[in-house]
Amino acid sequence: MAVKTLTIDGRPITAEEGATVLQAATEAGIKIPTLCHLEGVYDVGACRLCIVEITGTTKLLPACTTKVSEGMEVQTQTERLRNYRRMILELLFAERNHVCAVCVSNGHCELQTLAYSQGMEHIRYDYTFPKWNVDTTHRLFGMDHNRCVLCTRCVRACWHIEGAGTKNIAGRGATSKIITDLNQPWGDSDSCTECGKCVMACPTGALFQKGSTVGEMVHDRDKLEFIVTAREKKQWVAAD
Amino acid sequence: MQLDELKAIAEKHRSSRKKIIVRTCMSAGCMSSQADIIKKNLEAEAKAQGLEADVEVRRVGCMGFCGQGPLVGWDNSGEHGLWEFVKPEDAASIIAALKGGECKVQRGDPKHPFFAKQMHIVRANGGIIDPERIEDYIAIGGYTALHHSLTELQPAQVVEEVTKSGLRGRGGAGFPSGLKWGTVAKSPGAKKYVVCNGDEGDPGAFMDRSVLESDPHLVLEGMAIAAYAVGADQGYLYVRAEYPLAISRLQIAIKQAKQLGLLGAGIFESPFNFNVDIRIGAGAFVCGEETALMASVEGKRGTPRPRPPFPAESGLWGCPTLINNVETFANISAIINKGGEWYAGIGTEKSKGTKVFALTGKIKNNGLIEVPMGIPLRQIIMEMGGGAPDGRSIKSVQTGGPSGGCIPADYLDTPVDYESLTKLGSIMGSGGMVVMDDTTNMVEIAKFYMEFCMEESCGKCIPCRAGTVQMFNLLEKITQRKATARDLAKLEELCDMVKNTSLCGLGQTAPNPVISTLKFFRKEYAELLQPDPFGP
Amino acid sequence: MKVRLATVWLGGCSGCHMSFLDLDEFLIDLANAADLVYSPVVDVKDYPENVDLCLIEGAVCNEDNLEILHKIRAHTKVLVSFGDCAVTGNVPAMRNPFGMDNVENVLQCAYVDHAQNNPAVPKADGIVPQLLANVRPVHEMVFVEYFLPGCPPPAARIKALVAQLLAGAVPKLEGEQLKFG
Numbered sequence: 001m002a003v004k005t006l007t008i009d010g011r012p013i014t015a016e017e018g019a020t021v022l023q024a025a026t027e028a029g030i031k032i033p034t035l036c037h038l039e040g041v042y043d044v045g046a047c048r049l050c051i052v053e054i055t056g057t058t059k060l061l062p063a064c065t066t067k068v069s070e071g072m073e074v075q076t077q078t079e080r081l082r083n084y085r086r087m088i089l090e091l092l093f094a095e096r097n098h099v100c101a102v103c104v105s106n107g108h109c110e111l112q113t114l115a116y117s118q119g120m121e122h123i124r125y126d127y128t129f130p131k132w133n134v135d136t137t138h139r140l141f142g143m144d145h146n147r148c149v150l151c152t153r154c155v156r157a158c159w160h161i162e163g164a165g166t167k168n169i170a171g172r173g174a175t176s177k178i179i180t181d182l183n184q185p186w187g188d189s190d191s192c193t194e195c196g197k198c199v200m201a202c203p204t205g206a207l208f209q210k211g212s213t214v215g216e217m218v219h220d221r222d223k224l225e226f227i228v229t230a231r232e233k234k235q236w237v238a239a240d
Numbered sequence: 241m242q243l244d245e246l247k248a249i250a251e252k253h254r255s256s257r258k259k260i261i262v263r264t265c266m267s268a269g270c271m272s273s274q275a276d277i278i279k280k281n282l283e284a285e286a287k288a289q290g291l292e293a294d295v296e297v298r299r300v301g302c303m304g305f306c307g308q309g310p311l312v313g314w315d316n317s318g319e320h321g322l323w324e325f326v327k328p329e330d331a332a333s334i335i336a337a338l339k340g341g342e343c344k345v346q347r348g349d350p351k352h353p354f355f356a357k358q359m360h361i362v363r364a365n366g367g368i369i370d371p372e373r374i375e376d377y378i379a380i381g382g383y384t385a386l387h388h389s390l391t392e393l394q395p396a397q398v399v400e401e402v403t404k405s406g407l408r409g410r411g412g413a414g415f416p417s418g419l420k421w422g423t424v425a426k427s428p429g430a431k432k433y434v435v436c437n438g439d440e441g442d443p444g445a446f447m448d449r450s451v452l453e454s455d456p457h458l459v460l461e462g463m464a465i466a467a468y469a470v471g472a473d474q475g476y477l478y479v480r481a482e483y484p485l486a487i488s489r490l491q492i493a494i495k496q497a498k499q500l501g502l503l504g505a506g507i508f509e510s511p512f513n514f515n516v517d518i519r520i521g522a523g524a525f526v527c528g529e530e531t532a533l534m535a536s537v538e539g540k541r542g543t544p545r546p547r548p549p550f551p552a553e554s555g556l557w558g559c560p561t562l563i564n565n566v567e568t569f570a571n572i573s574a575i576i577n578k579g580g581e582w583y584a585g586i587g588t589e590k591s592k593g594t595k596v597f598a599l600t601g602k603i604k605n606n607g608l609i610e611v612p613m614g615i616p617l618r619q620i621i622m623e624m625g626g627g628a629p630d631g632r633s634i635k636s637v638q639t640g641g642p643s644g645g646c647i648p649a650d651y652l653d654t655p656v657d658y659e660s661l662t663k664l665g666s667i668m669g670s671g672g673m674v675v676m677d678d679t680t681n682m683v684e685i686a687k688f689y690m691e692f693c694m695e696e697s698c699g700k701c702i703p704c705r706a707g708t709v710q711m712f713n714l715l716e717k718i719t720q721r722k723a724t725a726r727d728l729a730k731l732e733e734l735c736d737m738v739k740n741t742s743l744c745g746l747g748q749t750a751p752n753p754v755i756s757t758l759k760f761f762r763k764e765y766a767e768l769l770q771p772d773p774f775g776p
Numbered sequence: 777m778k779v780r781l782a783t784v785w786l787g788g789c790s791g792c793h794m795s796f797l798d799l800d801e802f803l804i805d806l807a808n809a810a811d812l813v814y815s816p817v818v819d820v821k822d823y824p825e826n827v828d829l830c831l832i833e834g835a836v837c838n839e840d841n842l843e844i845l846h847k848i849r850a851h852t853k854v855l856v857s858f859g860d861c862a863v864t865g866n867v868p869a870m871r872n873p874f875g876m877d878n879v880e881n882v883l884q885c886a887y888v889d890h891a892q893n894n895p896a897v898p899k900a901d902g903i904v905p906q907l908l909a910n911v912r913p914v915h916e917m918v919f920v921e922y923f924l925p926g927c928p929p930p931a932a933r934i935k936a937l938v939a940q941l942l943a944g945a946v947p948k949l950e951g952e953q954l955k956f957g
Contacts, residue, residue, distance in 0.1 A: 044545070044546075044700070045545070045546035045701075045743060046700045046701045046702070046743065047701070047702055048701050048702055048703055048741045048742070048743065051741055060740055060741055061546075062546055065546045066546075066548075067548075083737075084737050084740065084741050087733070087734070087737045088702050088703060088737075088741065091702055091703070091706035091707055091710060092702060092706060093864075094706065094710065095705075095706040095709070097870070097873060099864075099866060099867065099869075099870060099957075100860065100927065100955075100956035100957025101860055101866055101867060101927035101956070101957045102867060102870075103957065106957040107957070112955065112956060112957065115954070115956065116951060116952060116953075116954040116955045116956075117951065119950065119954065120954065121863070121922075121923040121925060121949065121954050122857065122863050122864070122913070122915055122920075122923040122925070123864065123913075124730060125710045125730070125734075126710070126713060126916055127864075127865060127869070127872075127912075127913070127916075128709065128713075129865075129869065129872035129873050129876060129910065130873060131873040131874070132873070146873075149702075150699060150700075150702075150705070169541065169699075171699070172524065172526075172696075172697065172698050172699050173694060173695060173696070173697040173698065173699045173705055173708070173709075174694070174697070174699065174705055174706065174709050175699075176698075176699030176705070726919075772919075774846060774849045774850075774917065774918035774919060775919045776919045776921075
């Protein structure tokens, strides 16, 4: 595998050919904020939080889907990027009803952590306060659309790790919605295997285990990466 | 099929022509005003008045002057004429007029600047041939460009010819077509695709619909030549479901072309195979974006994905894919027939050839025009379009739809080319041209386009999904006279962010109507702002 | 010259004020540096003029809230949105999705549909203030200089902000100091 050399925030870095800017940065200990990215499932470049500046292009590119190239100069923390990231987070908070105080994920929510790590102390845009329902029809899990950020991590985990294809997305624009099967109550789903990978994948409190208190409700996101790695490396195949 | 067979079809068709041809526009616009009944009545009258042997009543595509429709044209021994606002009951007097009889139906003037200033390449056959008869297309030289390409040119020579022509993508962005074709041709891969983007969705735009309805074989021939040039054997024509007439004419055209061996296996007895299938869009504007369109063709949810990789390297099912707009493909056979140099002689230094525009809004002459690139906007609006109706004055011209901007009347002398329009904060776009008079409220216009983008945002990326909602709400607040200077500042900040961070072209250009109206009509925004007693 | 400090309680649970009282010995430092000229914990009826600093707890829920808020803005140099209700609308704003411009729906739901006894919407003109169509965070109604999130903000966080303000600095909270909830 060929090696590429590049600079990120002025630091010279080497990365494997084919690696993304995000992978190269993470390996070098440079933190780029992400939300729709999840180790174990493919990237979609949708949340735009990991956008970076690359010398030679006027476009801002998502670090999670942009491949490294020789001599690339990447900036991840300019004033402009920080400002845009904060605005994106504010738009998310204004979009649905994120009430941290009464959320099962308070204290272990990626959205919440992103917000304070990016210096968001209030939301400059008017809250829209849309009406969304909570689907508690499933035996084990619940889905609160008020807290959904439409990152589609649950959809990707369901299709590409579990292979069940239960979760999907319907509608468009601000009325997009994560659905179960053909937009039916989760409890009526024939395809759901109750594996819980969607709950593990969820960055917020939108997907939760029923009956968990705030303290107990911790997403196990690393488990997905563990499963995928074990599968790829055939760690479950007995050596004979 | 060989060239002599093609020529025989053309000759046979030409020699069987009658003396007088009465052309009835049967494009969607005139059809909505009973053009089908008009045609039927004309046929019946020709029979009743004993002119059956001399008169052919022909179904044709769009003649362009849609605002004056339904239109009926006639050709008689080298002379031509036009009737406007035709009603079904006018059939008798129109047929009588062909023999010198009295006719009260409004006569159009073929020398009117609306027609005289046009230059037809893409629309050369529109309003002349019957779009549902391949013989009509063959009779005016159709499919000879494909024959020439397959038998006398190497694929690289076809690409070279397109490159020489200077043709740029007519879908809006204006990417050099030759460069795109060359990239697909050079991309490694045994399987390649050609896709025609007919998902025209800009409000006020109907250029592609008209081309598809009037001359479907022209587009098919362009696609086939492209497929030969890049090494593809499968094409997809993506047409929005709202264009049922275009779809049905394309279906007929594909069937006819297959029957004659002009599509399918071993075209013109060469080793070249090419099939075209239609894919019907289900009503999402974003599917006009190339990566969303391809997702839709693949049967997936029509949402865009980040580029690179570009479709030329990795498109449909991961294969190199050439994707061009309807009008781009419609230029190809003329470029092959007359040469890239001929084409490059039309237009300006960087914008070659002609462009079709849909001229609509507050303008006297509504319709479809094809003009050489570089023509001043003033000639289009004031001379061809006749200016604003009811004695009003022109305030602004919107080009490029929701991705474009509003050009104020002070800039009407701007030449219509890619660079000049971009410099003014608008874009060439696909060809929508909406004219506004002095009664138009520009903030309302910006709000209209923002609402359109908000409703058409696919919801995948946050800046576009949530940003358009906030921008629309701020615009609504401004038009309701509830906003302050702080709100306007927020709007401008959002415009900048959504433009720079959105995933695809929809979001990246959604703020343009706001940005351009703020640039030229900021006073109208300022007048609506309220004092801010509880502000900083 | 002591700083003229006010705290005000709009639509909230008073938890932020409880957290304020949790400042322990810092309250003594505060008393030396500031005069508390208006607060739920002092017996002053009208919001005074020339206030230097006001901490506002709670969201803007009813006409009274809005009226005093306008007065506060006019009479105060520096406003701080104090706690999540003031900053985000928080729990009081959870009624909004029931009907953004139809407060009757909310009252019907609370006092009639789910009432066990005497279902009726309480009405006492001039005594019970009218609810606003929907609940808004403070900065959507008036300009606010600084924000102190938290439900409630822990005493240490309040101290960090107030101490910076009293020292005449532009206060800066970072990282977990900005955590909602």
